[in-house]
Amino acid sequence: MTGPAPQPRKPVILTVDDDPAVSRAVARDLRRHYGERYRIVRAESGLDALETINELKLRGETVAVFVADYRMPQMSGIQFLEEAMDVYPMARRVLLTAYADTHAAIDAINVVDLDHYLLKPWDPPEEKLYPVIDALLEAWHATGDRAIPHTKVIGHRWSERSWEVRQFLARNLHSFRAFNADEPKGKQLLDAGGLDEFQLPVVISEQGQILVDPTDAELAAMLGLSTSPSLEMYDLAVIGGGPAGLAAAVYGASEGLKTVLIEETTTGGQAGRSSRIENYLGFPTGVSGAELTTSARRQAERFGAEVITTRKAIKLSAGEAGTARTIEFEDGSTIAARAVILATGVAYRQLQVTGCWDNPDDPACNYVGRGxxxxxxxxxxxxxxxxxxxxxxxxxxxxxxxxxxxxxxxxxxxxxxxxxxxxxxxxxxxxxxxxxxxxxxxxxxxxxxxxxxxxxxxxxxxxxxxxxxxxxxxxxxxxxxxGAEPRTDWLKEVVAVDDHGFVLAGPDLLNVAGWTLDRPPHHLETSVPGVFVAGDVRSESAKRVAAAVGEGSMAVMLVHRYLAEA
The missing domain is CATH 3.50.50.60 (FAD/NAD(P)-binding domain)
Known part of the structure; x- marks a missing residue:
C-alpha cells in the first residue's frame, strides 16, 4: 500500500538575537504572519545560528530570510550574516539595530550586501515589519535558492550579441547562467542540442526550449512579456520605458486612462542598467535599477496598463489639434492615442576613439560588445x-x-x-x-x-x-x-528640439514658432498640442531618477487637463 506523498518542506526564516525577550518577540510576530508558509527558527547567538544553518543545509532545507540583531556578544550580526552568506548565498538579509547603530547598518550594506535594516522596536509589525519581509520574500522567490539557474545562455566571450542577450535577461531580473562555447559545460550543452559554435548565442529556457540567436522579441516571448498592443486606439500612449515612462504608465492607468507603454528593448532605460541607486527616496539601503524598474513595470500592469516591449516607434503623426496622434512601428503597423507622452530617454554618448564605435570607414575595428x-x-x-x-x-x-x-x-x-x-x-x-x-x-x-x-x-x-x-x-x-544623447532623431521633424536634440516644452517654447493655439502650452507640453515630454529627453531636465518619476506623474496630470479641454 502506498503511503501519502511527502509534503514539501517549508522554507525557513531564521532569527538570531541574544536577548531572549526580543528573540521570542521576533519569532512570535513572524510566526503569526508567516507560520503557515514558512518555518520560523530562532537562535540566541551567532554561533548557535551558524550551527543551525549548517544542520539545515545538511538536511537539504532552504533559508529564505535571515533576521539578525546587530549587537551580540562573541559575534555581531554583521559577522554572522557574513558567514551565513557562504552557506545560503541567496537568502535575504535583515539587520535589527537601535537608532544609535544605524551607521553600522549602512556600513554593512557594502560588507554583506544587506537587503534591509529595521529599527527596534518595530511596532506595529503590520506597518514596520511585514511589508519589509513581504518584499524580501517576493524577491527571494524570484531567484529561489538555486546556485545554478535553470535558464542557460551559451555564447562567445567576444560576441556583442551574446552580451546583449545577457543584458536583456538581467534587466528583466530573469535568473540565468552564462557559459562560453569553448568551456566544457558550454560545449556539452551545444552537443546535447545538436548545435555548434556557429549558431551562437543559444538560450535554453527552464522548460528546455532552445532559442538559436534569438531576437529581443523571441526573448520577450520566452519571459512572457507582451510584444503587441491589443487595441488600435488608446487614451494615452507612453513612448519609452524608463523611470519617467513607467511613472506615467502607473499614474495614467491608475486614473482610468486606457494606457499603453511602448519600449524599444526592455523597460528600465539607463536607470535599469544601474547596479545600485542609493539616493532614491524611500530606499535607505539602495536598490538596483533592475529591481526598481521591474517593480514599476509590474505596478503599471497591475493597474491595467499595457506594457509592450521590443517594439520601436519610428514615426509620430500629429494631425490637427484635438485629433488623435498616430504612432507607427518598424513593421508598418500603427496605433492611435488621444494624448502622447514622450519619455524616450537618452543613449550613452559613444567615445570617438578607434574601436569604440561603429566606424563605416573601418568596420573590422569595432570592439563594442567585445571588450x-x-x-x-x-x-x-x-x-x-x-x-x-x-x-x-x-x-x-x-x-x-x-x-x-x-x-x-x-x-x-x-x-x-x-x-x-x-x-x-x-x-x-x-x-x-x-x-x-x-x-x-x-x-x-x-x-x-x-x-x-x-x-x-x-x-x-x-x-x-x-x-x-x-x-x-x-x-x-x-x-x-x-554623457548622453537624446533619442529624438525620429521626432525632430515633428516637435521642436534644442540645439542638442532635446525636446523643448512649456515655457521653453515661448520663442519657438509652430504653436497654434490661443492658450500657452502646458508645462511639459511640446510644440504639438497633446504631445507631452518627461524625463531625460526633455531639454534642461535634471537627469535624476527621482526627477524623471516626478515628471512622468506630472505629465499625466497635464494630459487630463488637455483631454478636458479637447
Missing amino acids: VYYGASVSDASECRGEDVYIVGGANSAGQAAMYMSREARSVTMLVRGPSLEASMSHYLIQQIEKNPTISVRKCTEVVDTLGADDHLTGLILENRQTGQRETVEASRMCCFI
Whole structure:
C-alpha cells in the first residue's frame, strides 16, 4: 500500500538575537504572519545560528530570510550574516539595530550586501515589519535558492550579441547562467542540442526550449512579456520605458486612462542598467535599477496598463489639434492615442576613439560588445571576475558601476577627464570610492586609442591631459559613461528640439514658432498640442531618477487637463 506523498518542506526564516525577550518577540510576530508558509527558527547567538544553518543545509532545507540583531556578544550580526552568506548565498538579509547603530547598518550594506535594516522596536509589525519581509520574500522567490539557474545562455566571450542577450535577461531580473562555447559545460550543452559554435548565442529556457540567436522579441516571448498592443486606439500612449515612462504608465492607468507603454528593448532605460541607486527616496539601503524598474513595470500592469516591449516607434503623426496622434512601428503597423507622452530617454554618448564605435570607414575595428561596453548591468560584475576593468567617466553612473564591479574584479580604474570627481558625482559615492582599495581614480586622463587582437579589446592608450604624456595599459574590459544623447532623431521633424536634440516644452517654447493655439502650452507640453515630454529627453531636465518619476506623474496630470479641454 502506498503511503501519502511527502509534503514539501517549508522554507525557513531564521532569527538570531541574544536577548531572549526580543528573540521570542521576533519569532512570535513572524510566526503569526508567516507560520503557515514558512518555518520560523530562532537562535540566541551567532554561533548557535551558524550551527543551525549548517544542520539545515545538511538536511537539504532552504533559508529564505535571515533576521539578525546587530549587537551580540562573541559575534555581531554583521559577522554572522557574513558567514551565513557562504552557506545560503541567496537568502535575504535583515539587520535589527537601535537608532544609535544605524551607521553600522549602512556600513554593512557594502560588507554583506544587506537587503534591509529595521529599527527596534518595530511596532506595529503590520506597518514596520511585514511589508519589509513581504518584499524580501517576493524577491527571494524570484531567484529561489538555486546556485545554478535553470535558464542557460551559451555564447562567445567576444560576441556583442551574446552580451546583449545577457543584458536583456538581467534587466528583466530573469535568473540565468552564462557559459562560453569553448568551456566544457558550454560545449556539452551545444552537443546535447545538436548545435555548434556557429549558431551562437543559444538560450535554453527552464522548460528546455532552445532559442538559436534569438531576437529581443523571441526573448520577450520566452519571459512572457507582451510584444503587441491589443487595441488600435488608446487614451494615452507612453513612448519609452524608463523611470519617467513607467511613472506615467502607473499614474495614467491608475486614473482610468486606457494606457499603453511602448519600449524599444526592455523597460528600465539607463536607470535599469544601474547596479545600485542609493539616493532614491524611500530606499535607505539602495536598490538596483533592475529591481526598481521591474517593480514599476509590474505596478503599471497591475493597474491595467499595457506594457509592450521590443517594439520601436519610428514615426509620430500629429494631425490637427484635438485629433488623435498616430504612432507607427518598424513593421508598418500603427496605433492611435488621444494624448502622447514622450519619455524616450537618452543613449550613452559613444567615445570617438578607434574601436569604440561603429566606424563605416573601418568596420573590422569595432570592439563594442567585445571588450568595449556602454553602460553596465548587474550581470557584468560576475563576468569581470579577476579582470582589470577600466571605467571612463566621472558621474554617478560611472561611480556606481565601479563600486559594483569592484566586488569581483582584480582592479577597477576610473578614467576621469577633469581634475576631480566633485563636479559631477554625489558626495556619498565619492566617499565610498575613496575607501575602496580595489578602485583607483586617474584624473585628467582620457583614452586616445585602443589596441585589439582577434576582434576584441586587448589594451588602451591613455593620455594625461595636463602633461600630454601617453601610456599603454593592458585591458580587456572598458565601460564608458561619458554623457548622453537624446533619442529624438525620429521626432525632430515633428516637435521642436534644442540645439542638442532635446525636446523643448512649456515655457521653453515661448520663442519657438509652430504653436497654434490661443492658450500657452502646458508645462511639459511640446510644440504639438497633446504631445507631452518627461524625463531625460526633455531639454534642461535634471537627469535624476527621482526627477524623471516626478515628471512622468506630472505629465499625466497635464494630459487630463488637455483631454478636458479637447
